[in-house]
Amino acid sequence: MSLNDDATFWRNARQHLIRYGGTFEPMIVERAQGSFVYDADGRAILDFTSGQMSAVLGHCHPEIAAVIGEYAGRLDHLFSGMLSRPVVDLATRLASLTPDGLDRALLLSTGAESNEAAIRMAKLVTGKYEIVGFAQSWHGMTGAAASATYSAGRKGVGPASVGSFAIPAPFAYRPRFERNGTYDPLAELDYAFDLIDRQSSGSLAAFIAEPILSSGGIIELPPGYMAALKRKCEERGMLLILDEAQTGIGRTGAMFACQHDGVTPDILTLSKTLGAGLPLAAVVTSAQIEERAHELGYLFYTTHVSDPLPAAVGLRVLDVVQRDGLVARAHAMGDRLRRGLLDLMERFDCIGDVRGRGLLLGVEIVKDRRTKEPADGLGAQITRECMKLGLSMNIVQLPGMGGVFRIAPPLTVSEAEIDLGLSLLEQAIERAL
Known part of the structure; x- marks a missing residue:
């Protein structure tokens, strides 16, 4: 008999776990x-x-285990108004690695949380509220992040956030928009934004995108598309938020996937890979946007904002990725x-x-x-x-x-x-x- 067939274990699982999707x-x-x-x-x-x-360094990497042990015994969690060296050091390291101009970071726990914080910042700084995403996207299961998630989870929970819009992601294998028999993703983008403009109340705040839509079926934005998307945002006074939960920290053969295209987003969100399997996320943006958000009273307290232990883990993850x-x-x-x-x-x-x-x-x-x-x-x-x-x-x-x-x-x-x-x-x- 297999030890996996533990009747007590599975009975307790059936009786005491909330199922959250799939089997x-x-x-x-x-x-x-x-x-x-x-x-x-x-x-x-x-x-x-x-x-x-998430586990970009594999499971139970000895250096990550050592950092966890050290900080669990020395400096684990603080009041949100207190700072520690790992937090400031990780923010500084991220500023040195991300595209030029992304100089300030907010350290959180999950991808949904970081996208929530980014969307909130974009709305506050622009003074607008409409958020556009891809129809195959996944950005998380919290309020604004879930409203910008279109690949699953929209049924049965009431209306999404007011001002939520979607456009089709460019998909070369199953093209929807052809000119002269050839797929034209930039023409598709033009058409999509024409429809957005017709529906918008004039309050477009941001576009949130993954460089590769993972839960959407591994759909990679084609060359030139991200730059064109950034121009669409600039023309409308929108911010471009790039969600690099899965593509960040080397996964695609560049430290950040946006570097393949030479595009700097207004706000970059990181999670999964930054903690290499531990709960760590970041919102990274420019000094200009952060200063404006602060002036307007940006508020995003969470229980584990700026926690030292996960920040120390993130630093070691970056150390290993760069060193090795x-x-x-x-x-x-x-x-x-x-x-x-x-x-x-x-x-x-x-x-x-x-x-x-x-x-x-x-x-x-x-x-x-x-x-x-x-x-x-x-x-x-x-x-x-x-x-x-x-x-x-x-x-x-x-x-x-x-x-x-x-x-x-x-x-x-x-x-x-x-x-x-x-x-x-x-x-x-x-x-x-």
Whole structure:
């Protein structure tokens, strides 16, 4: 009998946990190390999602564990009006790493929290209230962040924030807007903003975007699109908020994904990867915007704002990423992973597309590669077979597209682990077909 079949454990889980979306894997995870998690039987499972797309240094990195131990025993939590060296040092480090002009940071706990704070700041500074996002976006489950989230979770909870608008994300694999037979994402953007202008009451405050829409199916903004989006914002007196929860801290082969396009947002939000799996988030903006927000009475108290322990963790994460060359490693390992996925695409017609950048890649599963008809259920079956074989994969299933695997192993992943993951995925597809 498997130790995962602990009747008391599962009875307590059923009776005492609030379910928050999806289903739980039928196993008990007892520990994790590096690129693997281990169940109650001691079975090693290769984690190709870095936990919740967060553990960029792998699980239980010894230097992160040491920092946690040090600050848990020395300086863990403070009143919000008190400052500590880790907080000021992390803000200073972020100013040195982010694009020029992003000099001031607010340290929080979660991605939703950071997006909430950014949207609140944008509304206050502009004096306007309308927020535009992508129709495939995910920015969090709190009020304003949830109102700007369109990929899931909008039904049954009443109206979104007043002034919430969406436009389609540019999607080259399933283009909606063609000129002369060629997909034209910039013309699509022009048309989308024409519709926004017609609906707006004249109070457009900000556009919030992910450089790669992860929960939306790994949709990467094409070259030139982000710059065009920034111009649209500037023309309307809007701020551009970039949510780099999943793309930040080296994941895409640059420290921040916006650097690929040479675009500096007005506000940058970071979370998941900044804490490498620990609850740490940041809002980073310019001195000009921060000064104006302060003059207008910007208020965003939270229980764990400017906490020293997670700030110390964030500093060590950045130390390790820079010292160990993990940004370049994400690029190199991402190339190896992409080549392997493209090899699988040549073997299996159910793989319709391989996309993404660095170590944030997507694989779309279809019924017919020519028509791109979604393969209902096949992606989920492949996911189940992966888990049986010892590979943890996450699939996104949205209307109008096939199931999309989000593949995001730690930046510390080895070549052997990349190859193992590809081999297990190959076996899982063979079993599922």
